[in-house]
Amino acid sequence: MNKFVILCVIALYGASYSVEAASRIIGGTAANENQFNYMVSLQNRSEVDQLTRGHRCGGALITLSHALTAASCLHNNNQLIVASQFRLFAGSSRLNNDDNSYRIRNIANFTIHPQFVPSQRFNNDIAVIATDSPFSSIAVRVLRVPTADISITYPAVCHTPGWGAQNASASASYQLMYIQSRVTVNTACATAYNAMGTTIAMQANMLCAVPLTNSTGCHGDLGNPLVCGDDLQGVLFLSKDCTSLSAAFPDVYSRVFSHVAWLNQTVYGLNNETSGASTYQAGAGLLAIFALVQIVTSMS
Known part of the structure; x- marks a missing residue:
């Protein structure tokens, strides 16, 4: 087991979760242009003239029209942000490579896990962002939602x-x-x-x-x-x-993997008694068919 050497102490987080105190990367390796083209950037429309295009949070595509992110990313001071004030970017490793419209999509809605409570940190911190039109499979790819849980014996990096x-x-x-x-x-x-x-x-x-x-x-x-x-x-x-x-x-x-039932219901409209979801939206049945077609297309 890894032993962790603690050489500094960070300040306590507040009772309410804030993106300003959220998770981040330093000390990483620069990605190649198409290495992680499932990645999305949630961007504030009022700041897209900046080099970093108003980047707020990361996420990953699970269909051409749906990205998975943290629920706390979509809140400011425990209040849900406004979907129309943000956009999704995908299909490039550089945020400023957004001249082509196929890398940008408007956001239709957010679906927060029904058991996530913004004022109570950490648990069920997961959400789905839906776009108003799908990304092109030429520019992006989608990740699989796991069908089995991962264990500490998983050999790969x-x-x-x-x-x-x-x-x-x-x-x-x-x-x-x-x-x-x-x-x-x-x-x-x-x-x-x-x-x-x-x-x-x-x-x-x-x-x-x-x-x-x-x-x-x-x-x-x-x-x-x-x-x-x-x-x-x-x-x-x-x-x-x-x-x-x-x-x-x-x-x-x-x-x-712990949230697969909720994802099946939220993204594909599949009912599952174990999901506990309260965010099912009308018309999700058609969305399920559309999303499945997108996945098949992206794999072709």
Whole structure:
């Protein structure tokens, strides 16, 4: 088991979750242009004239019309942000490579996990962003939602890409970066964060992963995916602060496999008694057919 050397103490998070204190990447590797073209950037329309295009959070496509991100990314001071004030970008490793309209989509709606409570941190921190029209399969690809849970014996290295800031004074990076990680036991995250003063009770619907190199999150990395093979296994909601790279430190993700029933209902309109979802929307049956067609098309 990994032993974590704690050389600094970060300030306690507030009771309400804020994107300004969210997870980020420093110390990563620059991504190639088409290396992670399932990645999306949630962008504030009022800031798209900036180099980083108003990047707020990361996410990953699970259909050509749906991206998975962190629910806390979609809140400011416990209030849901307005979908029409944001857009999604995908299909390039550089945020400023947005001249072609096929890389930009308007947002139709957000669907927050029904058991996520903004004022109560961490649990069920996952959400779906739906676009008003699908991305082109020529420009992007989609990730698989896992059909089996990942274990700590998983042999391969996982990846987490993101446009988070590369230093504490920046808001984001226009260049996509990534880190490599291995999944570990949840108690490792509980021990590490509790020692730093950030109390977290790790649940079965959370996933702990340790970067292979000294790296940490920074502004704009909330919602980044943990990708193992072609499966989207986790959605980032907690990492170390962006001021210290003293040691490899674990990141905490929402475990996607634990939310498959809710995703089936939200994205595909498939009823499942175990989902507990309360966000089913009218017309989702047609959406399910449309989304399935998109997946088949993207694989052709």
